[in-house]
Amino acid sequence: MEILKIKKDDLSKGLDALKKSYRLFGPAKTESCHEFKRLEQDEQPDFNFSNTRLSPKAIIYPQSETMFTYSLDENDEDAHILKEVNSLDAPQAVIGIRPCDADAFLLVKRNFDAPDYKDPYWLNAYAKTTLVGLACEKPCPTCFCTTAGSGPFSERGVDILLADAGDDYLAKVITDKGSALAKAAGWDAPSDPDSATEEIERLKTAAEEKISSHVETDHLDKIDTTALHQAPFWEDTAFACINCGTCTFLCPTCWCFDIQDETCGAKGERLRNWDSCMFPIFTVHGTGHNPRGTKKQRVRQRFMHKLKYYVDKYEIGIQCVGCGRCIRSCPVNIDIRKICNLMNHYKPDTVEEPAS
Amino acid sequence: MLGYIDKIREIAKGILENNKVDMVIGFRQGTVPMMNEPCIIKRPEDVDNLVWDGNCGINLANYLPGRTEKIGVIAKGCDSRNIVNHIIENKINREQLYIIGVPCKGMTDRHKLAALAAGEIVAVEESANSVMIKGADFENTFPKHDVMQQNCLKCTHRNPVIYDALAVDLADEQTDIDRYADVRQIEELSVEAKQQHFTDLFAACIRCYACRNACPLCYCPTCFVDESRPQWLGKGQDAIDIHTFHFLRAFHCAGRCTDCGACERACPVGINMRTLTKKLEKDCADLYNWEAGLTLDTRPPLDMYDVGDSDAFIK
Ligand code: SF4
Ligand code: SF4
Ligand code: SF4
Ligand code: SF4
Numbered sequence: 255m256e257i258l259k260i261k262k263d264d265l266s267k268g269l270d271a272l273k274k275s276y277r278l279f280g281p282a283k284t285e286s287c288h289e290f291k292r293l294e295q296d297e298q299p300d301f302n303f304s305n306t307r308l309s310p311k312a313i314i315y316p317q318s319e320t321m322f323t324y325s326l327d328e329n330d331e332d333a334h335i336l337k338e339v340n341s342l343d344a345p346q347a348v349i350g351i352r353p354c355d356a357d358a359f360l361l362v363k364r365n366f367d368a369p370d371y372k373d374p375y376w377l378n379a380y381a382k383t384t385l386v387g388l389a390c391e392k393p394c395p396t397c398f399c400t401t402a403g404s405g406p407f408s409e410r411g412v413d414i415l416l417a418d419a420g421d422d423y424l425a426k427v428i429t430d431k432g433s434a435l436a437k438a439a440g441w442d443a444p445s446d447p448d449s450a451t452e453e454i455e456r457l458k459t460a461a462e463e464k465i466s467s468h469v470e471t472d473h474l475d476k477i478d479t480t481a482l483h484q485a486p487f488w489e490d491t492a493f494a495c496i497n498c499g500t501c502t503f504l505c506p507t508c509w510c511f512d513i514q515d516e517t518c519g520a521k522g523e524r525l526r527n528w529d530s531c532m533f534p535i536f537t538v539h540g541t542g543h544n545p546r547g548t549k550k551q552r553v554r555q556r557f558m559h560k561l562k563y564y565v566d567k568y569e570i571g572i573q574c575v576g577c578g579r580c581i582r583s584c585p586v587n588i589d590i591r592k593i594c595n596l597m598n599h600y601k602p603d604t605v606e607e608p609a610s
Numbered sequence: 611m612l613g614y615i616d617k618i619r620e621i622a623k624g625i626l627e628n629n630k631v632d633m634v635i636g637f638r639q640g641t642v643p644m645m646n647e648p649c650i651i652k653r654p655e656d657v658d659n660l661v662w663d664g665n666c667g668i669n670l671a672n673y674l675p676g677r678t679e680k681i682g683v684i685a686k687g688c689d690s691r692n693i694v695n696h697i698i699e700n701k702i703n704r705e706q707l708y709i710i711g712v713p714c715k716g717m718t719d720r721h722k723l724a725a726l727a728a729g730e731i732v733a734v735e736e737s738a739n740s741v742m743i744k745g746a747d748f749e750n751t752f753p754k755h756d757v758m759q760q761n762c763l764k765c766t767h768r769n770p771v772i773y774d775a776l777a778v779d780l781a782d783e784q785t786d787i788d789r790y791a792d793v794r795q796i797e798e799l800s801v802e803a804k805q806q807h808f809t810d811l812f813a814a815c816i817r818c819y820a821c822r823n824a825c826p827l828c829y830c831p832t833c834f835v836d837e838s839r840p841q842w843l844g845k846g847q848d849a850i851d852i853h854t855f856h857f858l859r860a861f862h863c864a865g866r867c868t869d870c871g872a873c874e875r876a877c878p879v880g881i882n883m884r885t886l887t888k889k890l891e892k893d894c895a896d897l898y899n900w901e902a903g904l905t906l907d908t909r910p911p912l913d914m915y916d917v918g919d920s921d922a923f924i925k
Contacts, residue, residue, distance in 0.1 A: 284814075286725035286880055304730060307879065308816070317816065318846035392746065394730040396642060494648040496672065498820035500878045516844045525846045533819075535836050582730075585820050585876035586668055587640040587647040 257454070258425040258436060259445040260416075265423060266298050268439030269349060275438055276384070277346040279313050281306055290348065299350045301418075304394050309506035309579060310348055310355050314379040315362070317503070318527045321375065321513070327520035336524060341375065347384040347435055354397070354575040356385045356411035357404040358506030361575065364568060365509045375526075384431045387412030391457065393465050394578055398591055401468040402576030407458035417454050424450050469594040471572055474565045481602035482562055483554065491593055492553035494586040499530035501580035501588070502556070507573050510536070531555050557593050614712060614777045615662040618684060621710050621775045625682045626654040631708050634682035635673050636660045643734040643743075644720040648673060660684075662777075664736050667717035667759060669872040671826040675701035683707060684777075686714040688870035690770035691903025692826040695866055698906060701829060711773030713781035716754070716762030717871070721880040723757050726750065761871035761884060764789050771904050790892045792885060808853055814879040815852050817845075821883050822859055824876035827866045834858065860886035865894045865912040868903045897923075 260268065272278060273295060280299025281288045288303035290310045322336035359380065366376035390397070390406035399405050409415050413432030416423040424445060427433045436442070502508040512529035515522055529536055532553070537546040546552050564573035574590065581589050622634040637646035638659045646665045651657055662684075670683055671692035685693060690711060696702045718741055723731065729745040736742075742751040755763070764787050769780045796807060819835070822828045834842045835855045843858075844851040860867075860883070867887040874884050894900040897920045898911035911919070 286721060318848075392729075395732045395746075396730065490650070493650050493673070494668075496820065496823035496876070498823040498876070499816075499818035500820045500876075503816050503818050504878060512845070514838065514841070514845045516841070516846065525844075527845050527847075530818075533836070535832065535838075581642060583878040584645075585824055585878070587642065587645040589641040592641060 256427045256433070257445045257447055257450040258427060258441050259443045259450070260423045260425050260441050261443075262421060262423065264441065268441050269293070269298060272347065272435065272439050275345065276435070277344055278349055279310065279346065280349040290351075293349070301350055301388060304390075304392060305352050305355075305397075305577060305579075307579070307583065308504055309358065309577065310351055311358065311362070311506045313346070313348055314359065314383055315376055315509070315528075318525055319375060320523045321526055322524040324515075324522050324524070325520055326517065326522065330520075341378050342382050345382050345384065347386060349386045350388040350416075351385050351412070352390060352577070353387050353406060353408040353410075353412060353415070354399045354402075354404045354577045355506045356387050357399075357408050358411070358575045358577070359385070360411040361507050361573065362509045384413045384435045385411060386432075386435065387415040389415055389417045389454075389457065389461065391418060391461055393461060394582075395466055396578035396581045397465060397576060398467040398469050398578060399576035400462055400465045401471065402574050403571040404575040405458075406461035406465065407454070417457050419453055419457070424454055426454065467578070467591060469572075469576070469591050470598045471561070471565075471594065473598045474561055474572070474594075475569070477562070477597070477600055478602060479558075479562060479566070482597060482600060483558065485597075485600050485602070487596050487600070488550050488554045491557075491588070491596070492550040495532070495549055495553050495588050496586060497532045497534060497549055497552055498585065499528075499532060500583050500585065502530040502532055503528055504579040504583050505574075506577060506579075507560075507575060512536075531559065553588070557590070557597065560590070561594055561597055615660065617777045618662055618710060618712065619657045619660055621777065622651060622657045622660060622682055622684075623654045625708050626651070626657070630680065631682040632679040634660070634684070634710075635670050636684040636710075637662065637666045637668075637670075640665065643731045644718060644723060662712065664716070664718040664741070664754075664758075665720070665734075667720075667871060667875045668824060669826050669870045671696060672824065672872065674707075674826075675829045677702065677706070680706050681708070682710060684710045684712055685770050685773065686712050686870075687765065687767040687769050687771070688714075688868045690772050691767060691868040692870060694772055694903040694906055695827065695868070695910075698910065704906070708775075709770065709773045710775055710777060711770030712777045713770065713779070714762075714765075714768040715781065716758040716765065716768070717875075718754075719757055719759045720875065721877075723752075725880075726752070726757070759871045759875065760882070761869045761874070765869070767868075767901075767904070772906070790888065793889045793892050796885060796889070808856075809849060811881060811883075811885070812849070812852050812856060815856075815881055816879065817847070817852060817855070818878060820876040820878060821873035821881070824872040825863070826870075826872070827863050828859065856883055856886060860890055863887050864890040865898070865900060865910045866902050867891055 278293040279290050280293050281303050282291045283300050287307040289306050320339050324336050325333050366373035393406050413429045415426045510529045511526045513526050515524050538544045560573040625631045634651045638649040639661050640646045644665050669689050671689045697704050728748040731743045731745050733744040739754050740751050741757050843854045900911045
């Protein structure tokens with residue numbers, strides 16, 4: 255694994271060079287926060303941010319994506335035939351993605367790249383995308399990545415990891431995709447490997463020490479699923495929730511979608527749109543029956559999925575990277591840290607104090 | 611507003627102890643700054659979990675429809691007006707409720723404070739006239755007036771309009787308020803400029819529907835935006851579909867919206883969709899001399915026909 259040294263000035267030069275062959279995305283300042291956006295010819299990413307309000311998942315998994323187009327015009331020779339749309343063919347790169355968000359792509363890959371089902375849309379976009387991570391030096395007070403299986407210097411999921419070392423970035427090139435991008439950008443100055451490794455370790459330790467929020471997950475796999483499902487705390491936990499889609503739409507690890515046909519005149523598209531387990535109609539059957547008809551059932555589903563079913567199914571931790579977005583943006587303060595700890599410490603046979 | 615909590619707890623405790631209610635709906639301390647969490651208190655010994663400050667902007671009337679218990683509910687001016695709406699619309703019975711009225715001094719604007727802060731806010735301290743925010747490497751104090759929710763700045767019904775007990779004496783209402791300056795500004799735009807205005811306004815909308823779901827008026831079992839047979843509007847990120855959602859939702863709130871601001875407060879991307887509901891509020895005031903949720907004695911104008919109704923808009 256190679257560690258390059260990129261002078262801060264050379265970063266933008268390199269990015270300009272990259273724009274010839276890659277579509278670039280990076281954090282940009284909006285009126286009130288930062289969001290990832292396409293970087294046009296004269297634009298550079300703004301690294302003066304903690305994290306973006308929305309996760310960058312839409313770059314690979316758009317909120318609304320056309321899968322097919324069709325025509326209902328009988329005179330059309332292709333009438334009633336679903337036609338595939340041209341999929342993304344140019345390479346793209348996300349510059350300045352936070353390690354938790356890059357990690358999240360690996361996490362959702364388990365869903366889109368399963369042994370028995372491969373999602374062509376997601377996989378194609380993922381294959382075309384290079385992730386240039388930016389290690390976090392100043393984690394937010396609501397970030398709990400280190401106890402959610404990720405971390406401010408996590409190298410999982412990124413192709414290159416940049417660490418801010420004052421006048422330079424130390425760029426750890428992790429994958430072949432990463433080295434191809436570094437080459438195209440003209441970043442080739444090597445660093446002294448020993449001192450660079452040491453410097454990155456030092457920055458990493460300093461950043462990890464700044465993480466002030468944590469979750470406990472060590473018992474989740476041991477608790478009986480049915481008992482947890484029936485735990486008395488769900489009513490109190492779910493009370494405030496208004497069942498909006500904020501938490502799931504902002505979350506880098508939420509992957510659910512809905513498919514809808516939209517017809518305008520004789521032409522139409524088949525779209526897949528993000529969906530949310532918090533929406534009442536998410537589980538409505540064709541008969542009209544809704545197995546998750548109440549708010550409590552929906553809130554419980556979100557947390558049971560992330561913190562129990564996923565844990566049991568994949569045996570690699572929780573379905574959450576600890577980015578803290580759902581905590582920061584939930585309009586009524588439903589806090590996954592609190593609920594994770596409640597679940598982790600739940601003892602089915604002790605009599606629970608009804609929380610209030 | 612600070613300091614009301616002792617009285618609120620006392621009232622809540624009393625009605626729980628006397629079994630006047632099965633539960634009290636209020637706010638408990640949030641886990642992050644500027645966010646208190648709506649909660650239910652069922653036991654008298656738990657009333658100390660209740661809090662009251664400038665971060666109680668979510669409208670608690672939203673938690674009432676369909677409940678069958680006897681409920682104590684804490685109500686600011688706007689919440690109480692939405693409770694009136696619910697009673698008129700048969701979403702809850704007056705007899706089920708014990709309303710703990712809280713004369714309100716306005717709620718802090720969490721979006722504005724977040725935008726003013728030079729990082730994530732870790733603590734907020736509120737005093738009678740100012741709000742201080744603290745983060746890892748910043749600390750700022752703002753006059754309360756500058757960081758109050760826009761709707762609260764223009765609020766003329768801070769006092770609850772219906773209540774069984776009061777947390778504090780009724781407050782003076784704000785007078786000489788021009789509620790509709792922002793609406794008039796948009797009304798005066800050309801058609802093209804208006805279109806641009808709304809395109810810009812809703813550009814960041816992610817259709818999470820937090821605005822709709824935070825709204826006490828939006829209680830339909832299945833909202834028109836969610837229906838898919840028939841599909842009243844597209845479900846993707848098409849701008850026209852997004853505008854249609856917002857415009858139609860606002861129309862559904864006509865004559866009912868109390869401008870409590872819960873929608874704007876809830877929006878994760880800070881969109882001011884209230885300009886739409888305010889336009890309809892203004893129309894209801896101009897056409898029917900109507901303000902929503904002030905009385906149980908009159909049906910709202912869009913519920914009924916009166917020969918005297920204005921027909922000036924028929925061209
Ligand atoms: S937890 Fe919060 S963000 Fe998620 S659906 Fe409930 S209210 Fe919305
Ligand atoms: S559940 Fe919340 S903290 Fe975890 S990855 Fe999703 S948004 Fe981030
Ligand atoms: S709208 Fe009025 S009553 Fe409601 S929170 Fe604001 S100031 Fe208080
Ligand atoms: S809350 Fe905001 S982002 Fe969500 S649907 Fe409403 S306006 Fe759009």
